[in-house]
Amino acid sequence: MRIGTVIGRITLSARHPRLSGERLMLTLPWTDKTFGDPARFAPSIVVYDDLGASPGQRIAISEGREAACPFPEPTPVDAYCAALIDNIFHQPTAQP
Amino acid sequence: MLSATIQGYATSTIKHCSLEGWRLLIAQPQAPDGAPDGPPQVVIDNLGAGIGQKVIISSDGSESRKIVGDERSPARWNVLAIIDPERSLAL
Numbered sequence: 439m440r441i442g443t444v445i446g447r448i449t450l451s452a453r454h455p456r457l458s459g460e461r462l463m464l465t466l467p468w469t470d471k472t473f474g475d476p477a478r479f480a481p482s483i484v485v486y487d488d489l490g491a492s493p494g495q496r497i498a499i500s501e502g503r504e505a506a507c508p509f510p511e512p513t514p515v516d517a518y519c520a521a522l523i524d525n526i527f528h529q530p531t532a533q534p
Numbered sequence: 535m536l537s538a539t540i541q542g543y544a545t546s547t548i549k550h551c552s553l554e555g556w557r558l559l560i561a562q563p564q565a566p567d568g569a570p571d572g573p574p575q576v577v578i579d580n581l582g583a584g585i586g587q588k589v590i591i592s593s594d595g596s597e598s599r600k601i602v603g604d605e606r607s608p609a610r611w612n613v614l615a616i617i618d619p620e621r622s623l624a625l
Contacts, residue, residue, distance in 0.1 A: 439576040439610060441544070441560070470562055470570035480573060489548050498544065498558070498576045500608035504595040508550065508606050520608040521549030521558065521576075528542035528560060532586035 439498040439520055440480075441468040444491045448484055456513040463487045463519065467499060473528050487519040496523040535592045535614060536563040536572070540583050544576050552599075552607030559583060559613070561591050577611040578602065588617040 442465035453460065466479035486505070491497050498521040505518035538561040546558060557579045563572040575591060578598055583589045591611050598609040 440573050469573050504608050504610040518608050521546040523544045523546050526544050530541045
């Protein structure tokens with residue numbers, strides 16, 4: 439699951455029937471450089487969110503086939519918010 | 535499967551029910567020479583990998599679902615193995 443920072447929300451007028459009642463958040467996924475330079479992100483993606491993430495929140499994005507797993511019937515979703523991250527402990531130079 | 539280094543962990547109270555109680559480690563996939571190779575991944579760990587340890591992470595979602603025991607879990611990456619630290623084979 440990639441880490442992402444939510445920056446906005448997307449509302450739809452026409453949608454796939456399985457997506458009704460959706461909550462889509464525009465998210466900037468983190469790259470390995472984001473820890474050092476908080477302005478460098480990967481290109482933004484749209485994440486399906488059930489947990490109520492708000493802009494500025496850091497989330498864990500589940501992508502690929504696993505993003506469609508939580509839904510009762512097959513849904514065309516490939517990025518799903520699996521967790522709202524409270525805090526991140528990051529120590530790249532730690533020795534075991 | 536990617537070889538990666540555990541660089542930290544993420545804590546989360548509001549998350550998918552299947553992730554409850556699981557360690558969420560931040561693994562940075564690395565090339566053999568140590569250069570970062572892809573974005574950092576939040577992985578499920580049941581082997582007890584420590585921070586700074588080299589591990590192998592696997593993106594086999596069906597294995598992750600078996601690990602967490604929930605067929606509808608969004609978990610994907612999991613720690614497959616912990617790599618022994620390199621020892622110089624001074625013969």
